[in-house]
Amino acid sequence: MRRAARAVLVAAVRGRRERGGPWGEAVLAEFDRTNGRWEALRWAAGGLRAVWHERRARVRGLPRAVRIQRAVAATAVLGLLAALAINQFALTSRYMPSTAMAPTVPVAGRFLLDKVGFRVTGFERGDIIEFPIPDVPADHTVKRVVGLPGDTIECRDGRVYRDGTAVEEPYLTGDPQTSRTVDCGGPTTVPAGQLYVLGDNRTASRDSRDWGPIPQTSVGGRLLTVIWPLR
Numbered sequence: 001m002r003r004a005a006r007a008v009l010v011a012a013v014r015g016r017r018e019r020g021g022p023w024g025e026a027v028l029a030e031f032d033r034t035n036g037r038w039e040a041l042r043w044a045a046g047g048l049r050a051v052w053h054e055r056r057a058r059v060r061g062l063p064r065a066v067r068i069q070r071a072v073a074a075t076a077v078l079g080l081l082a083a084l085a086i087n088q089f090a091l092t093s094r095y096m097p098s099t100a101m102a103p104t105v106p107v108a109g110r111f112l113l114d115k116v117g118f119r120v121t122g123f124e125r126g127d128i129i130e131f132p133i134p135d136v137p138a139d140h141t142v143k144r145v146v147g148l149p150g151d152t153i154e155c156r157d158g159r160v161y162r163d164g165t166a167v168e169e170p171y172l173t174g175d176p177q178t179s180r181t182v183d184c185g186g187p188t189t190v191p192a193g194q195l196y197v198l199g200d201n202r203t204a205s206r207d208s209r210d211w212g213p214i215p216q217t218s219v220g221g222r223l224l225t226v227i228w229p230l231r
Helices: 002-014 022-031 036-060 064-089 117-121
Strands: 091-095 110-114 128-133 136-147 152-156 159-162 194-198 221-228
Touching: 002 022, 002 036, 022 036, 091 221, 117 221, 136 152, 136 159
Parallel strands: none
Antiparallel strands: 091 110, 110 221, 128 136, 128 221, 136 194, 152 159
């Protein structure tokens, strides 16, 4: 631990230079006089604060134009890193390659996907989620949650029923007997930890009618909004 603390202090004081500023070098010279791990860590922490103040003083001594250029460059770099982090771990845009969710998400449309929120709030009926296609896991698909754990899903007369009650589906358009035509087979009770999903375009969608309920752990994100085409 002492070695790691000294290495961090050296990197902060000197960076790529042979010697750092006078304050930093003084702190570094005294490091070997510390006793034990915790004293070394406290000394290193104090040294980092000294180096920070030393660098701030050095920056304040630069011409104003140079300081502005550095601030702009640092802001741009931090903004780019933040955008990459958000795109990777929180929000990202996706492309819809099929008509399976039309008209809600049209083919060739783009939508914003939330990768974090659903992990906190859980799932609700009507959520549109993204997950790997069960029989082609290298590809992902987008479907609507129709059933949560414990729900019993069945189809009669071209309608979806949940626990014996017909599901209102205002997102479906066109002739009810055409757009709502489904074949769920017998009643299916959604197991714990799984979801029953359907595409909005029932005649062009592969979903839980083909695969059965999907694991909640496979969900990678929840649709926030369609960003293209504009509405």
